[in-house]
Amino acid sequence: MKVLFQLAMMPTIWRANMANRKVTQTQKVLNFLNKGNSLSNAVATHKLKVNRLPAKIHVLRQAGYPIYTNTNAVGNPTYRLGTPSRAMISAAFAAGVSFS
Numbered sequence: 420m421k422v423l424f425q426l427a428m429m430p431t432i433w434r435a436n437m438a439n440r441k442v443t444q445t446q447k448v449l450n451f452l453n454k455g456n457s458l459s460n461a462v463a464t465h466k467l468k469v470n471r472l473p474a475k476i477h478v479l480r481q482a483g484y485p486i487y488t489n490t491n492a493v494g495n496p497t498y499r500l501g502t503p504s505r506a507m508i509s510a511a512f513a514a515g516v517s518f519s
Contacts, residue, residue, distance in 0.1 A: 444469045445478050452486065452500040459497045472498070 442450075447467045451458055463469040476498050480486055485503040488496050503511075 445475045448472070448475045449479060449484070452484075452498065455500075457489065457497045457499040459491065459495055461495070 444467075447469055448458065448463065451463075451467060458467075458472070460472045463472040463475075469475060473496075476486055476488075485501050485507060486498050487501045488498055491497050
């Protein structure tokens with residue numbers, strides 16, 4: 420009961436800002452891939468409202484996410500989140516990247 424009273428006493432502007440936080444397009448892509456789905460440009464544009472999917476994938480790859488590109492039956496690229504291969508891990512280790 421005390422918590423409800425405290426929420427009611429908060430300024431309405433602050434409560435409105437809490438609910439109106441926007442998720443970035445890159446975060447939308449990462450959330451979608453984390454669910455185990457593969458993502459094509461068409462799905463990103465229409466379902467997630469994300470523009471320039473290859474640019475978002477590039478940003479995520481630069482951040483260290485192991486995103487793989489496959490080609491669907493039509494020939495368009497689809498992206499999925501996977502586990503890094505031994506070659507990727509050894510290349511990162513050789514480059515001096517710390518995993519701890």
